[in-house]
Amino acid sequence: MPHSARIWNYWMGGKDNYEVDRIAGDEYREVAPNIETMARASRAYLIRTVTHVAGECGIRQFLDIGTGLPTYDNTHQVAQRVAPEARIVYVDNDPLVLRHAQALLTSTREG
Template sequence: MTPDSTGRIRTDIAHNARVWNYWLGGKDNYPVDREVGDQVVAMYPSIGEVARADRAFLGRAVTYLAGEAGVRQFLDVGTGLPTVDNTHEVAQRIAPDARVVYVDNDPIVLTHARALLTGSPEGVTEYIDADAHRPDRIVEAVRPILDLDRPVAVMMLGILNFVLDTDEARSIVRTLMAAVPSGSHLVLTHPTLELGGEGNAEAMEFWNKNATPPITARSRAEFASFLDGLEVLEPGIVSCARWRPPAADAAEGADAAEVAQFGAVARKP
């Protein structure tokens, strides 16, 4: 979020972290966020489903990583406002000694994170004020907190869509993944105009004229390019709602409703 010239948080323009919070049913938002959020819903009614599916995907991915994969370190880039089942809560329920570092550069997120993101006594939960556009600075900032000689799960959910240049987005991913060892994982979600998301084009255009930061959708091929050199885990690149859905759904033979948000988890060999 960009402060005004006095350093105050602007409440006259909608911001993604607050609008996303509104779509998830949170209270950390302002009238302008709700107004723009409602306009986007009117243009693209399934955006709330996308937000909820993205959050549920985070829970399933972290559950797998902290459980079956045995990962004990998480770097969550583009944290957003805390809601329910944040990364550290899911990870530390399974592994109380898990170390989680959140990264964002939004002052309102920083305030809420420091107040709300308290972890288990056995583990570590920290917040770093840093910009995803400067991955080198993120790496240096986490060195005192995470052991970069041991596997790290790099979480980038709904963040690369705010990096408008695809080459720059690839470079960010490469820099972060180059800093972590074999056995580390990358967890990604990203909006798309595929998977039934064609109707989102108008909503994104409206967003870019009325809110901040600007956003872009990407194709499956562009999304896949972020995973180059990594082993993409089953079921591959899918709608995030359909990445390893709950066992109860699978037992009933019901497919989760597809949302226009790619999701994938990949391992660094």
């Protein structure tokens, strides 16, 4: 069965999705043609925001709610580029997301 987190991963250009997710994602895109653009714009916003608050505001603790599957420039990667000691807590209520996060999300030694 298609899974919303894997469909989002597909739209983001991730590799953690299946054919059924790609088919569903493509079908959804027919109804909402800008969905992939919106998904990528959302990630671009996360990158700009985390870079700003870590760099300009000195924030070192982050709470990422509704994490989804890891793809590129996840919250900890963005924050720790600016401040290697930054700490991030990821929260999601989906067991599939939890398993992927445990396998794929790694941090800096400082963070």
